Amino acid sequence: MKVGLITGDPGHPVLAAVADLLVRRGHDVTTVPPAGPVTGLADVYLLKARTPQALALAEELERRGAPVVNSAAATGLCQDRVRMADLARAAGLPFADTEAVGRLGELVDPAYPFVVKSRHSRRHDLVARVDGPARLRELAERWPEEPVVTQPFVPGTGWDQKLWVVDGQVFAARRQSELATGTGKSGRAEDWEPSAARAALALRVGEVFGLDVYGVDLVDGPAEPVIVDVNAFPGVRGRPGAPEALVALALRVGAQRVGVQPGPAGRALAGLGAGLGAGLGPGRGVG
DSSP: OEEEEEOSOTTOHHHHHHHHHHHHTTOEEEEEOTTOOOSSOOSEEEEOOOSHHHHHHHHHHHHTTOOEESOHHHHHHTTBHHHHHHHHHHTTOOBOOOEEEEEGGGOOSOOSSEEEEESBOOTTOOEEEEOSHHHHHHHHHHSTTOEEEEEEOOOTTSEEEEEEEETTEEEEEEEEOHHHHSSSSOOOEEEOOOOHHHHHHHHHHHHHHTOSEEEEEEEEOSSSEEEEEEEESOOOTTOTTHHHHHHHHHHHHHHHHHTOOOOHHHHHHHHHHHHHHHHHOTTOOOO
16 A cells, blocks of 8 residues: 655654554555645545645645545644634534634733634744733734734643544643743643543544544633644654554555555554554553
8 A cells, every 4th residue: 555644744753653664564655745746646645744735735635536634624624723613612612712813913901811822723833821911012023913813821730631633542641831831831741641531522523623633732621621722633742552543544544545455464553553542541652
């Protein structure tokens, strides 16, 4: 089977592990730059890059009949935090109140403290806590043209709960929140095993957003966990079993396209991924 990796960083630890597993089992792996071009179709593509060029390429591949994980539409939806929040809340998910406010300089009499984020999710985007007018002015000067959204600041426990899902397998960790510490950097990370209810919430997010590989960021609200972000195809670094789960997903989706079942190696790998996910539990590995 031929598997394409759409990425600007083929050396990413998870993608490198996926490629190694596939090649060792006799499959072909090709790295596709986000801007393309693509001459011959692979049986399945993993869409790690989320730039506009990568989304356009994924749409083209889908038009040509190739399956893409995650789809271009689902990935694009998660790039717009307003659309993301609207869909989540319409589906009954406990997503943070998210308001589009234009640019930071256009905010008038906000209720402090609050969280401001770039409307369009991407690497190195704006995510900051704003405690007062001085901080607001500082951010407005640094990000004068950035379209933003605001969310209420939820103190919670000071820990961000990170859940990653790969084809129905849940992996998790928690990190000291950069918003709670006020340092602008996240603190230490540690293993964390979510409750069955929180794992089920993460799985429900995938159903609503049409995602197979994604991350869900939770904080503890006054009465229930609050979803503050959803990310399509996050790094999933350091999670034992995650590369195997990605490989099993790619082989399953690719086999559906060509109308065959995965061979013995593919079936064995799928079982290995499931066994690792079940045996290690959702909270193993932090990265």
